[in-house]
Amino acid sequence: MSSTVSGKSGTWRNWAGNVTARPAREVSPASVEELSDVVRRAAEDGLRVKPVGTGHSFTAVAATDGVLVRPDLLTGIRRIDREGGTVTVEAGTPLKRLNVALAREGLSLTNMGDIMEQTVSGATSTGTHGTGRDSASIAAQIKGLELVTADGSVLTCSEKENPEVFAAARTGLGALGVISAITFAVEPIFLLSAREEPMSFDEVTSSFDELVTENEHFEFYWFPHTGNCNTKRNNRSAGPERPVGALRGFFEDEFLSNGVFQVASQVGRAVPATIPAIARISSRALSARTYTDIPYKVFTSPRRVRFTEMEYAVPRAALVETLRELKAMVDRSRLRVSFPVEVRTAPADDITLSTASGRDSAYIAVHMFRGTPYQAYFSAAEHIFTAHEGRPHWGKVHTRDAEYLAGAYPRFGEFTELRDRLDPERRFGNDYLRRVLGA
Ligand SMILES: Cc1cc2nc3c(=O)[nH]c(=O)nc-3n(C[C@H](O)[C@H](O)[C@H](O)COP(=O)(O)OP(=O)(O)OC[C@H]3O[C@@H](n4cnc5c(N)ncnc54)[C@H](O)[C@@H]3O)c2cc1C
Numbered sequence: 001m002s003s004t005v006s007g008k009s010g011t012w013r014n015w016a017g018n019v020t021a022r023p024a025r026e027v028s029p030a031s032v033e034e035l036s037d038v039v040r041r042a043a044e045d046g047l048r049v050k051p052v053g054t055g056h057s058f059t060a061v062a063a064t065d066g067v068l069v070r071p072d073l074l075t076g077i078r079r080i081d082r083e084g085g086t087v088t089v090e091a092g093t094p095l096k097r098l099n100v101a102l103a104r105e106g107l108s109l110t111n112m113g114d115i116m117e118q119t120v121s122g123a124t125s126t127g128t129h130g131t132g133r134d135s136a137s138i139a140a141q142i143k144g145l146e147l148v149t150a151d152g153s154v155l156t157c158s159e160k161e162n163p164e165v166f167a168a169a170r171t172g173l174g175a176l177g178v179i180s181a182i183t184f185a186v187e188p189i190f191l192l193s194a195r196e197e198p199m200s201f202d203e204v205t206s207s208f209d210e211l212v213t214e215n216e217h218f219e220f221y222w223f224p225h226t227g228n229c230n231t232k233r234n235n236r237s238a239g240p241e242r243p244v245g246a247l248r249g250f251f252e253d254e255f256l257s258n259g260v261f262q263v264a265s266q267v268g269r270a271v272p273a274t275i276p277a278i279a280r281i282s283s284r285a286l287s288a289r290t291y292t293d294i295p296y297k298v299f300t301s302p303r304r305v306r307f308t309e310m311e312y313a314v315p316r317a318a319l320v321e322t323l324r325e326l327k328a329m330v331d332r333s334r335l336r337v338s339f340p341v342e343v344r345t346a347p348a349d350d351i352t353l354s355t356a357s358g359r360d361s362a363y364i365a366v367h368m369f370r371g372t373p374y375q376a377y378f379s380a381a382e383h384i385f386t387a388h389e390g391r392p393h394w395g396k397v398h399t400r401d402a403e404y405l406a407g408a409y410p411r412f413g414e415f416t417e418l419r420d421r422l423d424p425e426r427r428f429g430n431d432y433l434r435r436v437l438g439a
Pocket of ligand 1: 057061124393
């Protein structure tokens with residue numbers, strides 16, 4: 001769990017370094033029974049409880065002054081049901097471990113995000129998503145959940161069993177209980193062909209609908225201060241496998257996308273006036289390429305350059321207008337933005353507080369290099385996103401509160417009523433949840 005540093009001082013820190021917390025104590029339960037004990041003992045001591053994943057959230061969603069529950073000993077695959085097409089994993093299993101283990105069994109998740117460092121529970125609890133025309137977030141691939149609730153009892157849920165808990169707890173923000181195991185839908189492993197290609201901002205925005213409709217997974221990055229984008233289309237392929245060559249992979253994914261980008265970001269932070277020129281060069285550095293590989297090798301890549309991020313989901317039909325407004329705002333401002341803006345999509349899903357709950361969505365993510373002031377940029381961007389009924393990613397910087405979110409989510413009340421029932425004393429509460437869920 002390298003990214004969640006807990007030093008001798010007892011301070012917990014997230015990956016981006018923008019959130020710290022001082023828990024009263026830390027525990028690493030190794031079984032559901034131990035987890036139940038942790039929750040019961042915390043109640044006796046009048047302490048709150050918060051499970052963490054790998055600390056990859058940019059918000060204080062995982063911060064606690066109570067008992068911090070580490071995932072390290074709750075890992076591994078419990079069961080594979082080939083006939084039913086499911087895998088059941090312990091809650092603290094890192095996605096990378098799940099992906100590799102599934103591949104060995106000839107299986108795979110259908111869709112996932114950009115990286116695989118997070119734990120399965122941490123990722124799904126905030127609605128972590130990739131991009132997809134037909135396939136949605138990682139949480140939307142959940143078939144069943146086991147969680148320890150505020151009184152220490154174990155509750156299982158699925159579409160058939162406790163369906164109202166299942167609807168909410170798949171993206172439960174850590175507010176409903178501590179997940180101890182997750183059952184995911186899996187499918188026989190398949191190949192994806194990726195096509196990465198530079199395109200102009202005008203070209204991508206004017207053909208956005210076609211690009212999304214014609215591809216199973218379409219996403220693009222726009223480089224602020226330029227009219228340049230890098231696009232990526234992933235589609236299933238009959239093969240043959242054609243992975244990125246080791247040398248080219250190292251040069252483009254490690255050297256350019258991480259090494260050179262890190263140095264360029266440092267130069268930009270020291271001398272912001274250089275950023276537009278750097279953006280023009282970086283947006284041209286990566287050339288077109290195609291490759292075919294198993295899903296996690298196509299969907300995910302290492303992200304070593306640290307940054308702060310805000311991401312909003314807007315109705316898919318509002319994407320182009322929202323993005324054009326964002327570009328116009330950056331163009332007329334004095335902002336200097338060294339990180340590309342990422343755009344992805346997801347179909348509507350049925351999870352109560354998923355950012356794509358009940359509506360076809362497009363995501364716009366803005367980033368700033370770690371250590372660079374981000375408030376002015378994020379606040380101007382957020383102003384634009386919220387004017388388009390935007391819903392913030394639960395794990396990424398935003399300033400929304402319960403009043404706004406109750407308007408953004410038609411099923412908000414359903415979630416808070418369930419929370420009142422499952423956790424009336426707010427054993428799993430923290431300051432972030434008080435802000436976004438109210439009380
Ligand atoms: C480099 C980077 C890349 C990213 N890429 C993407 C991306 O492609 N798509 C995307 O949508 N997001 C992305 N994110 C955001 C990230 O996926 C989410 O913030 C995710 O929640 C982090 O998972 P984690 O394991 O680190 O959990 P944490 O951040 O540690 O915790 C997140 C939440 O999960 C809860 N939680 C953890 N374990 C449990 C449990 N056992 N039971 C109940 N609740 C639990 C915590 O209490 C907290 O509320 C990225 C973040 C970074 C830093």
